[in-house]
Amino acid sequence: MFLNVTVVFGVALIVTLLSTALHRSENSYRLLFETSPAPIIVLKPDGLIVDVNSRFFSVFGYGSIFVEGKKIQQLPIIAEESLIEIGERLMNPEPDGDNQEPFIIKVMDALGDMHICNVFSSFLYDETGIPESCMMVLVDITENVKAEEEIKRSLEEKETLLKEIHQRVKNNLQEVVSILKLQRNRTTDEDVQWSLKECQNRVYTMAMVHENICRADSLSSIGIKAYLEKLARDLLIEYMSPGQNISFEIECSDDIEFDLDGIIPVALITNELISNSMKYAFPGGRKGMIRIAVEKTPDNSYRYTYSDDGVGFPPGLRIDKTKTLGLRIVRAFVRQLDGSIEFVSGTGTKIIITFPIKE
Numbered sequence: 607m608f609l610n611v612t613v614v615f616g617v618a619l620i621v622t623l624l625s626t627a628l629h630r631s632e633n634s635y636r637l638l639f640e641t642s643p644a645p646i647i648v649l650k651p652d653g654l655i656v657d658v659n660s661r662f663f664s665v666f667g668y669g670s671i672f673v674e675g676k677k678i679q680q681l682p683i684i685a686e687e688s689l690i691e692i693g694e695r696l697m698n699p700e701p702d703g704d705n706q707e708p709f710i711i712k713v714m715d716a717l718g719d720m721h722i723c724n725v726f727s728s729f730l731y732d733e734t735g736i737p738e739s740c741m742m743v744l745v746d747i748t749e750n751v752k753a754e755e756e757i758k759r760s761l762e763e764k765e766t767l768l769k770e771i772h773q774r775v776k777n778n779l780q781e782v783v784s785i786l787k788l789q790r791n792r793t794t795d796e797d798v799q800w801s802l803k804e805c806q807n808r809v810y811t812m813a814m815v816h817e818n819i820c821r822a823d824s825l826s827s828i829g830i831k832a833y834l835e836k837l838a839r840d841l842l843i844e845y846m847s848p849g850q851n852i853s854f855e856i857e858c859s860d861d862i863e864f865d866l867d868g869i870i871p872v873a874l875i876t877n878e879l880i881s882n883s884m885k886y887a888f889p890g891g892r893k894g895m896i897r898i899a900v901e902k903t904p905d906n907s908y909r910y911t912y913s914d915d916g917v918g919f920p921p922g923l924r925i926d927k928t929k930t931l932g933l934r935i936v937r938a939f940v941r942q943l944d945g946s947i948e949f950v951s952g953t954g955t956k957i958i959i960t961f962p963i964k965e
Contacts, residue, residue: 645723645744651696651737653677665746667716685712685720692725692742699729699737713744722748772816779813804881804932807841811877814840815869827863830872830900831856837876838898845884850891852884857899862908868964871939872900872910878932879912879957887916887955906963913956919949 639646645662649655655673663669666683673681679689688711695709713721723744729737783806790802814837818828838854846852864872880896888894899911936957940947945961 642743645746647678647742647744649678649692649696649740649742651740653679653693653696656739662744665715665744666713666721683714685714688712695727696740699740711744720748721746722751769820772819776813776816776820779809779816782809783813800885803844807844807877807881808874810840811837811873812870815866815873818869819866827865828869829860830862830864830869831858831860833869833873834858834876834898834900837873838880838896841877841880842884842896845881847891850888851893852888852896853894854896854898857897857901859901862900862902865964868943871942875910875936875939875959876912878936882930882932883914883916883955887914887918889917892916902963903960907960908963910959910961911956912959913954915954918952918954 639657639659640661642659642661645665646657646659647655647662648657654677655675658670658673668683678684678692684692691709691711708724708726711723711725713723715721724747726743726745728741730739730741732738786802786806786809790799790806793799793802814833815828818833822828835856838856842852842854876898883894883896894914894916896914897912899909901909901911903909937947940959940961943959943961945959948958948960950956950958
């Protein structure tokens with residue numbers, strides 16, 4: 607429970623001064639006790655109320671007759687769970703009597719309104735070291751609690767609204783996917799079909815981002831491993847021809863999460879690379895494997911590695927000069943991530959993209 611540090615310090619000082627004054631001078635103690643800005647109750651270890659300051663009565667609206675000669679357990683104004691907490695404190699004083707951990711109680715005033723109070727307590731000991739009484743200072747934090755609850759409700763409403771927006775965006779993008787698919791089925795030109803399929807999958811990739819946000823516990827981040835697994839699976843199903851056998855592996859820690867600004871570029875990069883592999887890397891219906899790895903590096907960056915065991919890039923290909931739309935899109939999103947891209951020569955295709963972790 608949030609409480610202003612100044613208030614905590616002030617209450618602790620009041621408790622310390624009262625404890626010191628009680629051992630030195632009854633008059634000094636009484637002056638501090640009655641002029642305290644916070645309600646104070648002094649109890650015997652069995653819960654008997656031995657002293658209550660005037661601030662208690664002015665805050666809660668009761669007269670002194672209401673508490674005289676009673677144990678705190680007999681006061682109907684204190685919530686049952688609060689009485690249990692007070693009883694446990696009285697029965698189990700901390701070894702250091704001047705440093706009791708504060709706790710929360712609920713007190714009903716004379717008008718029937720419930721007050722939430724933070725309680726700071728201190729035990730007073732006799733000459734033999736046995737606790738003879740406990741001083742409890744009550745700080746009313748009802749308004750703070752209400753403000754926190756209102757903020758929480760407001761945030762929950764905004765979160766619900768944002769999820770609804772993401773849901774609608776996802777639905778609209780899926781409509782676009784359906785339209786592109788219908789358009790694709792209306793042509794027999796294979797090049798046109800492939801181009802429409804690529805557009806369809808780009809839109810689908812973005813729709814998946816919004817779908818994951820809708821389902822996630824947090825709107826600020828998405829677990830990248832589960833997202834890439836579903837994306838790769840769906841794209842392979844879409845691209846594979848009958849009888850073709852392409853599998854995939856995702857290597858990524860479960861705790862790596864990207865925000866919206868990070869997941870969309872990574873998702874679209876993945877889409878383009880898988881599309882490129884399915885179009886060029888496995889001719890003649892050959893089997894193959896696609897691997898994607900995402901890891902954190904010691905220099906506070908992410909390393910995204912994409913590889914396949916296909917035929918690889920043509921010899922002499924200048925990747926920075928290629929006019930292929932998919933690879934141009936990849937380079938554009940790498941720039942958006944403020945990253946760098948490396949094409950590793952050898953068997954198959956291997957691409958390493960490094961980009962900084964943004965706080």
